[in-house]
Amino acid sequence: MRSRRESYSESTRSALVRSAVELFTKRGYAGTSLDEIARRARVTKGALYHHFSGKQAIFEAAFDAVETEVKGRLEKILRGSQPPWERALAGLREFVDSCLDPAYQRIAIHEAPVVMGWQRWRQAEDRYSFGLIRAGLQDLIDAGDVVDVPVEITSRLLFGALSSAATEIASSPEPERVGAQVQEVIVRLLHQVRSGTRGGTGD
Known part of the structure; x- marks a missing residue:
């Protein structure tokens, strides 16, 4: 059984990836910022950096x-x-x-x-x-x-x-x-x- 924290962490990561897919599809890599990805996923930029080292x-x-x-x-x-x-x-x-x-x-x-x-x-x-x-x-x-x-x-x-x-x-x-x-x-x-x-x- 996963803990509540693990489930939250996984859902946060999934939300960030979905947000990234939507924005990269619409605007491309150069036209998409980390701030926009985090905002669309409704998480903080710090949460994004917890899961990903950067834009790439x-x-x-x-x-x-x-x-x-x-x-x-x-x-x-x-x-x-x-x-x-x-x-x-x-x-x-x-x-x-x-x-x-x-x-x-x-x-x-x-x-x-x-x-x-x-x-x-x-x-x-x-x-x-x-x-x-x-x-x-x-x-x-x-x-x-x-x-x-x-x-x-x-x-x-x-x-x-x-x-x-x-x-x-x-x-x-x-x-x-x-x-x-x-x-x-x-x-x-x-x-x-x-x-x-x-x-x-x-x-």
Whole structure:
């Protein structure tokens, strides 16, 4: 059982992270102050510093929150009861939908590489996304839906392609249109790979 103090501390931290997500999404990293984050969370600035060493630390917590939410939705799909092929297509649709979400666009795609530095951001993205891609590909191979390719390098290539697709969607003045194009292209490519293992049926 957690003590009342521990519960209060956790709720304070959660309120600060929610506040940070909202403000970083709306105003970006440069346009958001610690005072505003604390005020929106209805806590003192001292309480903020109790949990976070500074602005970058709370940004990284906001980034983790956004990425964790997306990862959770994808994991639920990829670990579902549908056949691997259907799970892969549903996961792709969910990924594109996530790229259209303002918080994910602003925090995870636009701001994080600058605030965290490209290398640390890439490592974080690797931690959140790469394992899901690798597991999904392995499921497709095990089910006979795609040819038996080297899982690690193929997953890396897919990871790079999807990362680039996320940037294209988030950077476009017409993100919905680009998202639909990304989904269409990847689905067509997957069907081409599948048709080679299913006697040209393509379904």
